[in-house]
Amino acid sequence: PKNPMNYDVPKEWFGDSLLVSSGAKWKRQRRLLTPVFHFDMLKPYVDVYNDCVEVLMDKWKRIANDGPIEIWEDISLLTLDSLLKCIFGVTSNCQVNKEHDMFVQTVKNFTRFATKKIRFANLPPLLFRYFTSEGRQWEKTLQFLHNYSRQVIRNKKVQTNREDNKCLDFLDILLEAKYEDGSGLTDQEIQNEVSTFLFAGHDTTASGISWCLYNLARYPEYQQTCRKEIDELMEKKENMESKM
Numbered sequence: 001p002k003n004p005m006n007y008d009v010p011k012e013w014f015g016d017s018l019l020v021s022s023g024a025k026w027k028r029q030r031r032l033l034t035p036v037f038h039f040d041m042l043k044p045y046v047d048v049y050n051d052c053v054e055v056l057m058d059k060w061k062r063i064a065n066d067g068p069i070e071i072w073e074d075i076s077l078l079t080l081d082s083l084l085k086c087i088f089g090v091t092s093n094c095q096v097n098k099e100h101d102m103f104v105q106t107v108k109n110f111t112r113f114a115t116k117k118i119r120f121a122n123l124p125p126l127l128f129r130y131f132t133s134e135g136r137q138w139e140k141t142l143q144f145l146h147n148y149s150r151q152v153i154r155n156k157k158v159q160t161n162r163e164d165n166k167c168l169d170f171l172d173i174l175l176e177a178k179y180e181d182g183s184g185l186t187d188q189e190i191q192n193e194v195s196t197f198l199f200a201g202h203d204t205t206a207s208g209i210s211w212c213l214y215n216l217a218r219y220p221e222y223q224q225t226c227r228k229e230i231d232e233l234m235e236k237k238e239n240m241e242s243k244m
C-alpha cells in the first residue's frame with residue numbers, strides 16, 4: 001500500500017507510474033516492467049559503471065589539489081550518466097556536457113519542494129500556485145522535468161534508428177511492452193515511467209554514494225577496512241579470471 005500523502009506532489013512529475021500507483025494498476029504495470037530488474041539485464045552494466053567512474057576520476061584528478069569539494073553534484077552527474085546509458089541506452093556525456101547540470105539542480109528543487117510539502121502539508125493548493133512565487137517556481141520546475149523526460153525519449157528514438165546491433169534496455173521494453181490484452185503503453189504512460197526511473201534511479205544512488213564517500217573520508221580507519229576488503233575480493237576475482 002502507498003500513502004497518498006507522500007505521493008501527491010511527486011505525482012505531478014511521475015503521473016500514475018509504477019512508483020505512485022497502487023492496487024490492481026500497480027500489479028499490472030509491475031508485471032510488465034519486472035523483466036527490467038532481471039539479474040541478466042543488470043550484469044553487463046558493471047562495465048558501464050566503470051567507464052562512467054573513469055570520467056569522474058579524470059575530472060577529480062584535475063582538481064584534487066584545490067582543497068575540499070562538494071561532491072554531491074558530480075556524483076549525481078555520475079549516476080545520471082550510467083542511468084542514461086544502462087536504462088535508456090542514451091549516451092549523453094552528461095558528466096562533461098554542461099547542459100545537464102540544470103537537470104541535477106532542478107531535481108534538487110523538486111525534492112526540496114516535495115519534502116517541504118509532505119512535511120508541512122500547508123503549502124498553497126494548486127489553484128493558487130500562479131499567485132505565489134513558490135508556486136510559479138514549482139510550475140517552472142515541473143515544466144523543465146517533463147521536457148527533459150520527453151527529450152530522453154526523443155534521443156533514444158534517434159539513436160535506435162542509427163544503431164543496428166544493440167542490447168535491449170528499459171526503454172526498449174517500455175516501447176515494445178504489451179499487456180495481456182495486446183495493448184501497449186500510451187505515450188503519456190511511457191513518459192511517466194521514464195520520469196520515475198530517471199528520478200528513482202539517479203537521485204537515490206547519488207545520495208547513497210555521496211554519504212558513503214563522506215563517511216569514508218571522515219573515518220579513515222573504516223576506509224582502510226573497506227579498501228582491504230575490496231582489494232581481497234578483486235584479487236580473488238582476478239585469480240579466478242586468469243585460471244579460466
Ligand code: HEM
Pocket residue numbers: 002018019020030087196197200201202204205208
Ligand atoms: C540506493 C539506491 C536506492 C534506494 C535507497 C531506493 C529506495 C526505494 C524505496 C524506499 C522504494 C519504495 C518506495 C515506496 O514504495 O514508497 C523504491 C521503489 C522503487 N525504486 Fe528504488 N531505490 C534505489 C535505487 C533504485 C534504482 C537504481 C532504480 C531504477 C533504476 C529504482 C527504481 C525504483 C522503482 C521503479 C520503484 C517502484 C517499485 C514498485 O513500486 O514496484 N530504485 N526505491
